[in-house]
Amino acid sequence: MIEVDDLTKQYGDVTAVDAITFTVRPGIVTGFLGPNGAGKSTTMRTILGLDRPTSGTATVNGRAFRAAKAPLTELGAMLEAKAVDKGRSARNHLLAVGATIGVGRRRVDEMLDMVGLADVATKNAGGFSLGMSQRLGIATALIGNPGVVMLDEPVNGLDPDGILWIRNLLQQLAAEGRTVFVSSHLMSEMELTAEHLIVIGRGRILADISMEGFIAMSSQHRVVVESPDAQKLRDLLVGPDVSITSTEPSRLEIEGITAPHVGEVAAANGVVLHQLADIAPSLEEAFMELTADSVTFHGSVSAQGSAS
Amino acid sequence: MTSLTTTSPLGSIEGRPTSLVRVLNSEWIKMRTLRSTWITLVAIVLVIIAFGLISAMVSSGRISTQGGGPPRSVGPLSLVLAGANLAVLIVAVMGAIVGAREFSTGMIRATFSAVPKRLPVLWSKLIVFTAVLLPIVAVSVVAVFFLGMRVLSGAGAASVAWSDDGVARSVLGTAFYIVGLGIIGVAIGILLRSTAASIGVVIGAVIFLPALASALLPDSWDEVLKYLPSNSATAFTGSSQTGATLLTPGTGLIVFTAWIVLAIVGAAVVLTRRDA
Structure with a gap:
């Protein structure tokens, strides 16, 4: 379970995330949808404790992630596929990460098999394609068998086989009762993967709704x-x-x-x-309709704000 | 989430609590799995021993002045420790890279996702760095002392014995200075998060600036300059006291240690507060 309460994050004068509140529940895949720059990554970075909130809180399983006793077993996250040292092999990268929760080579090889990197386990991660880096990032996120899984744009750079694989994997993890939170700007992909949607635009939550509800909400039948x-x-x-x-x-x-x-x-x-x-409108159409509205709405709000 | 089925694609492992010992192990794996670590360590040993021996061989029979480095009295000890001056640079650069590398590559996000408390990562990096470097540097420096003195006395040149006044202190002090500057390098690497900038600052500000300043500024500044890191270290690495421009060995040790502590505290404060 991820709970975000009244979370605001400002970088200097720029408000990346503006007083958002939402809950990501276990047992389903929750999609986190929004255009580039909407605040998806900022929100995820704050949940992970990489960024400090300007105000508000983000908790994982009821407490700040920082307070977790065995962090990787609670929340497994991938924010950037390229967050590895180029001079280290995939296996050694996973060994170093896994060591923080006391897991060793057997677990690492299990994860390399699962993500399909067993053949290149000893190759330097610096030579990996985006798709391979993505798979290594997913292995890193899942090595601790976490109850909460959070992935930022996981299908980026994956081939069609890889996309199908990650979609099935995420749905399986959710079916096991895990909390699965996945961001994407690819609405067509979300439509096939997520059961619940949180839509963000310009740092504000535009919708927190089931997939059917979201599509039905659109007037474009x-x-x-x-x-x-x-x-x-x-x-x-x-x-x-x-x-x-x-x-x-x-x-x-x-x-x-x-x-x-x-x-x-x-x-x-x-x-x-x-x-x-x-x-019925595709998610893509519903999404465009919603975010188009939000732009107008947001513009008028900030105009009032600056006048007062 | 404890009742996950065994057929899960993630298997059924249960991780153990993250402790300082586990983070230490993680950092040790990180250090030993980079080829550059081993290349650098070999280079450090070679430089300390080879340059010391070459210097002793070339100079045996006469005392010549060796250029560069902080001011020190030139004697047999300085001759055989000639390589240590170069090793200081290599170790400081290695430290800066150890501190900044993860920020440059993006690996720090994976690291902080596994250890969101962050400080155990800093302690572990410092402990692993010191535990690897200190024995290697100390053994190299002591080895080159005995080998170099044998070369000098074999050629009939002036030499000193380990038991002579201040010799053991200078030899071991040199090892401490080299590793201490490496630790300051790690801290600066974490503060600046860029390998290039950190290397520049460590070499420029910590090693060269004090020497440059004492050469350019009037003598009245010496009272202040002797507290700078490399000058305070010269007080306990030098083979003999060279007058009022240096602290006493004991005070120099305290001041240099204080610089190390200051750098570490700075890195700790920034690491816990800054967005990663």
Whole structure:
């Protein structure tokens, strides 16, 4: 369990994170979503104790991470794949990290096997590709069998196989009852991995909601219809709250009415339909909509703030 | 989280509490798994012994002045310890790299994720550095003393014995000075977090600046300058007292030790307060 309470972090004049509060619960994958520079890494660095909060608190399993007795067994984190010494082999890197909780070569080799680096275990980490560094970072995070796992952009640099692997791994870890907190700016990836979402924009929490809830919250549901008589259907459906666009003569994209309603209107007027589909917005669209709003909202707030 | 199933992809290990001993082990692994550590240690031993012997051989039969380094009386002892002056630079640079390297590579984030209390990392780095360097430097310095004196007396040149007044103190004091400057280097490396900047500061400010200042400033400044790190060390590494410009050996030892403690305290304060 990770609890962040009224956390603010300023670097000089810049407020990276602005009074955010949220809880990351065990048993599910929680996605931490936001554009670049939104405050994701700052939040994670503060949870990990790398940065001191300007105000507010961040706790892991109910206490500051600094106070953990065996830190790596409580929280395993990867913030940057390249946080290794280039002159040291992958195995020696893991041996050095593992030594802080008294685990040795057997555990290290187990982790190298798990992340698929056994063949390059004795090679210097400096020669690793981004994908291999990412795997080493994940092995470093998980070496202590931690109950809480926190990864910043873990799919960066991974090939499709690697992406599938990390997705399955994270879901498995969550299913075991662990707390899994993963950041990404790739909304399509989050959609496949996370069950719960925390969305951050400009240092503020924009949404703390289940994945379904997040998508449903978007207004961009639309209905796609294909009909040889599209023009007639268009005239029948047109109204003040309805917006209809058409990319091909036989195809309409409608916002503002539900699919059953379109079907009923078509049947009542004898219009033939070849296709009728309700299209839920992708997470990407929902995300863009939300963050676009937040930019406007944030701008007006800071304008008031500076006036007072 | 104690009831995780054994089929977990992470296995079923349970880590043990992180203690100073475990962090020490971690830092020892870090130090011994870098090839540069071994290259540097070999270089230190070679420089101390080879330069001392060469110096003794070249100069046997006459006393010549050796340039460079802090002012000291030139005698048999200074001859055989000629390599130690160069070793000071190597050890100080090694210390600066030990202190700054993890910040330059980003490794410090992995280190602090494993030891978020941070201070055990500082203590462990200092202990491992000292435990590795002190025996190696001390043995090299003592070895070159006996080998060098044999060369000098074999050639009929003036030599001193281990039991002579102040000789043992100077030889062991030289080892302490070399390692002490290395420790100051570690602390400065942690303070500055950049290997290049730390090397520059350690060599420039700690080793060369005092010598330069005493050469350029009027004599009235000597009362202050003798408290600088390298000058205070010369008080106990020199083979004999050279007058009012130096502290007594005992005071010099205390002052130099105080510089080491000051550097460590500075590193400790900054390490715990600064964002990593």
